[in-house]
Amino acid sequence: MLAAFETLAERPKHGKLFAVLGPMAELGSLAVESHQRVGRRAAEVFDAVAVLDSELGSVLADAAGAHLVPDREAAVMWVKNNARRGDSVLVKGSHSSGLDEVVKELTR
Numbered sequence: 001m002l003a004a005f006e007t008l009a010e011r012p013k014h015g016k017l018f019a020v021l022g023p024m025a026e027l028g029s030l031a032v033e034s035h036q037r038v039g040r041r042a043a044e045v046f047d048a049v050a051v052l053d054s055e056l057g058s059v060l061a062d063a064a065g066a067h068l069v070p071d072r073e074a075a076v077m078w079v080k081n082n083a084r085r086g087d088s089v090l091v092k093g094s095h096s097s098g099l100d101e102v103v104k105e106l107t108r
Helices: 002-010 028-045 055-064 072-082 100-106
Strands: 017-021 048-052 067-069 088-092
Touching (some): 002 028, 002 088, 028 055, 048 055, 055 067, 067 072, 088 100
Parallel strands (some): 048 067
């Protein structure tokens, strides 16, 4: 996830930069620390962040100062209500969070 953030941070910025993030799975004992670290970096890179609500999602959202959304449908609405033409939106999380559905809806 941090590599995706760095890639976006290095690109020339045109418009605002948004992120819809989901929890990262299979991190074991590093899960809380990793979500905090990723959240802090998200706060530095993005103009605004939304995170899917879950136990680790809450940790990520707290560290990022992010908007916590209850489900994928709310994540889609958050993007539609905030992003404008020319803005960029990163959608990233473990496959188990189902964020591919958010991408499908946003790219229709």
